[in-house]
Amino acid sequence: MFSQIGNIKNGEKLSFRIHYGILNAGYATLSANQVNYRNAPHYRVTGIGKSTGAVRAFFKVDDVYESYINIATGLPSHYVRNVSEGGYRRYFETDFNHDNQTLVLTNKLDKTSKNFKTVKGIQDMISAFYYLRSMDTNTFKVGSSLKINIWIDDEIYPFMLKVTGTEMKNTKFGKISCLKIVPYVMSGRIFKSTEGVTMYVTNDANLIPVEIKAELLVGSLKASLDNYHNVKYPLNFK
Template identity: 60%
Template sequence: MKNFLIFIFSFNIILTSAQLDNVNSEERLKYRIHYGFLNAGLATLSTKKTIYNNTPHLHVRGEGRSTGAVRAFFKVDDVYESYINIQTGLPSFYIRNVKEGSYYRNFASTFKANSGIVSLHDRIKNTTQTFKIPMDIQDMLSCFYHLRNLTTHQLKLGSSIKINVWIDDEVYPFMLRVTGKEIVSTRFGKIHALRIIPSVMSGRVFKAKEGVTLWVTDDANHIPIQLKAELAVGSLKADLIEYTNVKHPFNFSK
């Protein structure tokens, strides 16, 4: 169960340089997470337009917490924040503050634009390190909103896209493959969706290199509505259960 909120954020991943004009300020998405047959937790994503370093940014906040019986033996309180440059779609500042059982991390990453360098501050140890990174680096939240701005052509059936993602103090290479189109049943009704398989590192969080499946709406929103992952121990599933202020209307049917 360790790092279970990474399940929500770490594979919503595709690279693009498009402006973030497909996401409303004050948008909010809420997911329920199941661990096996248990209701394991809730995760929310919210947005707000703001000014960071005198430049327009999208401030994204992700929160996750375990609930019910799972919280009784494994307490999770995670907060992720990203300040994404609206013009470039690249992150400027990223926070990962997680409490998962006895596991604690509180990192603040400052990306220095056009330099290929990130400054990582460990807020618990009060230490700072610098790392070289690819110029096209994304963090775990900014990836989600890049996905939202891709065109139908970029997400066509059979397409594959590679991206480098900054997680803690490492760069992780990901690859996304659009493998099919399906009609997915949700609590709001049925909706057309793209099935996406991210290739992830096995042996750390996920059971296999391609142990994750993601379904995103096959419309202008490109919002994940259902997620499944086979973990090293057990499996996780997430479903969209609430949404507000999305830019484009959903086309749910009965």
């Protein structure tokens, strides 16, 4: 059952500071703004990530993601992944047709397009995050799990998220109660294990991530909430 994007406020912006080991590696922002797309209300969510400081000197990252998410269904209509990470370069745009479970993937670098068959309820990397945040907090609680299929580049990746507990997390704004979520991901390509990522999201209707940890094949990454603007519900920092 797919839900509406009901827990997001127009104009919401979340900012994160990213660390690679002890290094201040960069920042990321997520901005959600309501637009009319394909004659229907959507959130246009823009995600930007950049490396900074000493890390940028030897590994330059300039990533832009966009997802147009249908507010009524919570499903993506259009997805952009335009990334430059060191010598790695990808620029894909995806158009989803959920009625017949197909999509068109366009490679903007070589100007080619391919058609793919997908599955019901397919999400992209950005829309999946907002779909998660629209879960009913009465059902998305400790002990619950959620299966989700995510479109990444030119493949469908099945994920399972489990809420494993609650924890008070320290942030720059104070302490706040969080749900601990473990996404079960593919190991061997980037992550050390299938449980290499841990997310802490506010234990309230916002479900805003305040910390994300990832154990990589080489080193570890941590993203921490650095700023927030125009969230729908008050955040109860202590």
